[in-house]
Amino acid sequence: MTTKVISYKLTLLTFLIFSSSFVFAQTNKQKELETRRQELRREIQRISKLRAEDKSKEQSELSLIEGYNYKISVLDNLIKVTNQQANYLNREINSNQKKITDLRNELKQLKEDYAAMVVKSYKSKNQHSRIMFLLSSSDFKQAYKRLQYIKQYSNHQRQQGETIKTKTLDLQELNKDLLRQQENKKKLIAENRVSQRELESERKSHENLMKSIRKNLSKYTVQIRQKEREAARIDREIDKIIRAVIASSNKKAGKSTSSTTFALTPEEKLLATNFVANKGKLPWPVERGRVSLNYGRVPSPIDRNLIITSNGVRISTEKGAQVMAVFNGEVSEIIKMKNVNPIVMIRHGNYVTLYKNLSKIYVKKGDRVTTKQAIGEVFTNPSDGRTILGFVLSKGAIKENPANWIYRM
Incomplete structure (x- = not known):
């Protein structure tokens, strides 16, 4: 040839x-x-x-x-x-x-x-x-x-x-x-x-x-500002609770209580490593839903000059929707505040996820949870019929954009 x-x-x-x-x-x-x-x-x-x-x-x-x-x-x-x-x-x-x-x-x-x-x-x-x-x-x-x-x-x-x-x-x-x-x-x-x-x-x-x-934009702007002030107050309270959980955990481990990150055991390090390995692939915290408010500084849909600061995402879902843990972890806190629906806080090594605006809770503090395990039910507002889940993800006390972690968010 x-x-x-x-x-x-x-x-x-x-x-x-x-x-x-x-x-x-x-x-x-x-x-x-x-x-x-x-x-x-x-x-x-x-x-x-x-x-x-x-x-x-x-x-x-x-x-x-x-x-x-x-x-x-x-x-x-x-x-x-x-x-x-x-x-x-x-x-x-x-x-x-x-x-x-x-x-x-x-x-x-x-x-x-x-x-x-x-x-x-x-x-x-x-x-x-x-x-x-x-x-x-x-x-x-x-x-x-x-x-x-x-x-x-x-x-x-x-x-x-x-x-x-x-x-x-x-x-x-x-x-x-x-x-x-x-x-x-x-x-x-x-x-x-x-x-x-x-x-x-x-x-x-x-x-x-x-x-x-x-025709009456100022009225709506005032309402939005009032709601955002209340949301900011709740976020500050949650931040205090997260820092308190970190301080308590670090004190038990004999580490600095002023740190913004958790001192980790070998088991917790492995959990955090696995959590990071699934970045961008984590499941949604509800079966069906859409993001109605994104993370970060977002213009109001009614008044584009009014900027809303969001440290997580708000997910619109259906009535009776169950909330699911996005990864294996431990329930650190069940947060209850005056005039605020319960919040579940789950720790994944040195990462934390928060599930806000729940009507029912299926877990308690200290429970071990697995990926996609139902932990509660989202509250439905009887006045307007809206069912909104607040979802926050942070590394220690530092907030991160959930859209970078959750699959196709």
Whole structure:
């Protein structure tokens, strides 16, 4: 085998491997997009269901605005994902159309070659029989070669016929795939039109409500500031409790009580290491929910000039939602304050998670809990029907953004 032939075969093999890898990556991406699209569609259905249930309730303008903002963001994402799917399908359709054209040309050439072969074979049979062809050999060696030639020619004919059959079936499958892809693309485009109309309707409703709010913006601003002052007071109290828990733990270990981090035993170090190893993969503290307030300094949805400081996230969920521990740990405190719903504090080595605004508690101080274990139930406000869980994550006393830790938050 020459170097040139070896080089050609290696190039062909590399191309085939790259092509198959590319197709595999494309298929995986399509599956990922379809999964995400179905998730978003289910979320739209869930929002619509909750709205239908809440129609009889007197909801505040703030909760209505948050609801509009969230549905608008979900619809935006749904439209983007559907567009991505349509674009991928478009590329697949173009690729299939090229394959069909190439295969048709190949089949045409194969059929022409096969027809010429059949004609040649027929003429050959008319002119002299195979036996005469063999008997006319000058010696045994030539007769053997002629016999091999006849066999090879016959096999080649048969292989050509099989190749034509296989290629014809391939062409039929490609045509079916193409029709399926074109139909899927039509469905995606039709779905996107519906989503676009729904998005326009949501934006219009949002704008109409904002017009009504702007007429008396100062009243809403005062209400928001009062709520945020109360939230800040509660956060300060919680911070004191966290620092007290750290001081108490460190005192038992014979370490400094002024530290903002826990002194760890070997077992606690391992727990903290495992907690960090799961960063970005921790489960949500509720089965179904959405973030209604992000971590950090966030503009108010009603007055963009008013900045809300949040040391955790607020998660809107459904009535009766159970709260789950996001990782293995120990219940450090059950925090109870005047006019505040109970809070569960769980320690994971030198990390702490807090679950605020509970109506029921299933655990007690000192209990060992496991990942996804139910620890309580979220409180539902009877006046507006909202079920909001406050979730805080900190390293010692230093707060961290839960979105960096919880899967797809």
